[in-house]
Amino acid sequence: MPFKKLFGRSQPPESSPTPPPSLAEQVISPWEAQNEGTIARLARFIDFAKGFTLGFVEISFPEDLDDLLKVLKKRPECRLVDFQVFDFSDPNLTYLQDALKQRIDQLPQSISALMTPKRVILVKGLENSIGLFGDYPPVLQDLNFVRDALADSVPYPVLFCLPSYAINRVIKFAPDFWSWKSGVFRLLASHDSQDEASIYALHAQKMLGNASQLEKQERIRLLEKLAQEFDPLAANRSKADLRIAAQALVELGIVHISSGEFLKAQAVLEPIAQIFEKPGWQLEAKSDLAIYIKYLIWRGHLDVVLGNTAKAEQRLGTALALNNDVSPILKATSYCYLGSIKAQQDQIEEAIWLFQQSLKIEERIGDAQGQAATLHEIAKIKALQNNIEEAIALFNQSLNIKEYIGDALGKAATLHEIARIKAQQNNVEEAILLFHQSLEIFERIGNAHGKAVTLNEIAKIKGQQGNAKEAITLFHLALEILQRIGSQDAATSQAWLEQVQQTATLSD
């Protein structure tokens, strides 16, 4: 598959002319009322700014941006403004200037030379590449440097819409860029209680698969704080509170799963069901449904690893049925997980069909991470069918993408699978080398399950090589982890351990 196709950007959103609202529609929401002064200043900024002019909009919830645009378009200063929202949420983005230029080139030319609407660019999603940790994130270092060039290459006012947390990092790590701002507009969220860092943790898309153990711990801490603050089981919770709590708990579950901590994930995901049963929770918006679907998928995924396949199938099926135009990414994920269940049940044809559905969506929306994961699953089937050459080729393709996008967890999983094939082929040295590579990654990112199953595999090889003592030690290590995290693999590990112990006693 050509790389370009894999990483092609989706088309910019089309802007549709908004008819002037009727008087009845001009009701001021509480959110608008509390931000009235700021919005007025922002509208004036948009009116005054000519050519490249830098501004920052401090905004905690991405959805507030939609409200902001609606409100701005109602104002007389902005009636004729052509707002372009650029979503730059790729966590690996480094060269923002190039990305901006590319998107600007794709914009349609104005039709009439007489009535050229003023163009204003809003950049969102940049908090993902800015990240939460670490000094001098590449995207900010680059921004700090290309500032002057931006003035030439981007002839429009640009508003960076970021949570306060990310703005603080801009001030710290791109001071020269920050010093060129002509306005900072802080919009208060409609939620009464907000903790910037926690809210950020809720929305950060920075690839979990590459987060270090420390980053994950910090993320867990923030999310737990958020879940406690908005405790869904307390009386009289508003819908907004319930929404935050549900999101925080789902994200927390995902972090635990990505650490291979299945029991912890279960403890977090289970109580969410109660939120969805609350009278206060009614599906009002697409985003509510998305939270529910996300919950179903990860709950289903957890069911699989904990050995409850029937339940998993049911949940993933519901997730798929509900996902009518809600989120293509979640749809692709559901297909992929269902596919692996079918593969486990030896229903190969059905599995392949499901993987293909998943792949189709991922290609269309340019979801490289999902695509790499699906390719990995297909490769596993090929390996099962003893179609080794094809399996290796697919694994390598998946590996390439994962390396390109920096998906460490995915990379470790694929290295692990390739190593298993090498071991089966009696290519022991290479297998051990690859297992160690994957082990190293699992340890660095703190994935307990990955670490344990890899230790298992190494132990098996040691056992086969007659190195019973070392094998037993490794099996014990693996078993301990597997039992702690409640993994189904503990039983297999136990069986192997007993086998090696028996052989060792016999040969003594």
Add this chain to the structure above:
Amino acid sequence: MTSDRATTLQAAFQVCDLGALTGAEIDSYYVDLSTVRSARSITSVSKRLSFLKPGQPAAILFTGHRGCGKSTELQRIKRRWELEYEVIYIKATDELDINDADYKDIYLVIVKYLTQALQSWGLNSDPALVSVFEDWFKDITQETERTKETSVSVEGKTGVGGGIASVLAMSVNLLAQIKGSEKHKRLIRESLQQGFSRLQDHTNALLKDAFSKLQTKKPNTKGFLFIFDNLDRVPPQVGEHLFLRYANQLAELHCAVIYTVPISVIYSGNNYANVFDKLNVMPMVNIYQFERGQPELGYSTDGLNAMAALVDRRVDSDRIFESRDVLLELAQLSGGHVRQLMQLLRAACLTAEGNRISSADITLVAADEQNHFERFIPSDHYPVLVEIYQNKGVLLEPAAQAMMQSMLFNITVLEYSQLDNQQAWKYINPLVRRTNAFQEALRA
């Protein structure tokens, strides 16, 4: 005074741009601040250049706090010396990967711009020189290819036309490869490292040869003057690499070069001065009546008027401000920092309730801006800020001294220079002085 000064808030916002003045803007908007801010940094650069004999090399460092007018002054230096020197102005931003700029890249950039200039005049270099350059390039290419990494595509051929065109093509090619990808960069840098003394020799030979060619064309020329702007924006570790560890390599080019340096390097306490003898730091406009032991300084009318003049040049102040005092209030809040002045003015244009900016508008703007400072100043900075407020940055403990470096870097502390004896002193940014945290620390 220009006749088309801004008369509306919108026009005022637009004309009070935050960038450096260039070209015609210098004629329209430039205000000579030498009577209110020590011009030592600029004059010493000029003095240094005027003392140089034709063809004599020099490496000059130029620095200043962000937004104090550095790039504008560099543009003026360029203009001032254009008759005597062949001035080549380079925006480092256009040529280097700033997260990872290397002294070897600087050499390649010099070669690129030099050969470009020669080519545009229809001059050629000594064929023998071109040929050694070509040999060197071939070696680099082979070395890079030998490392098995077939994906590196440094092309062996040296460009069309031979002569200077091929040297230009080589440098462009190498720079593009270095900027292009991590892998290429690493491999090419390794090869360049091994062949660096040759690169250095050839570059200097090329410069010497070009100088003699230039002399035949312009007998009175003093040679080439390269101005590297924007290098002050590199992250600290790159700044240290270039200006401390490999300072010698930068100083050994056979031409006059002005490098902009990150101010953090200057204050890092390391000895950059062994290599670059003069240090040229541009101070703020002195808007105060300096008195070392006096915490709350009085204002200098001349200084405030000079800041106001920057605004007067661009806007019709009578129509933009409710009164002259409002403009002077803005000048006080600027701390003598040119960009801060423009930024406050822009913010005031956005905030103004009526058609003119009032004192109340300025108060609102200042409150907003001080909040931005408050969000990033670490709490342990405040006691030191109080100390600087009280004694103007002398007699600090080593730990506080180190802290002051980062304060200068993030402009919570500003640097001034006395006009009579050139003595430097520090004072805190007026916006920081207004923060609650500072006022609390002051009471403590």
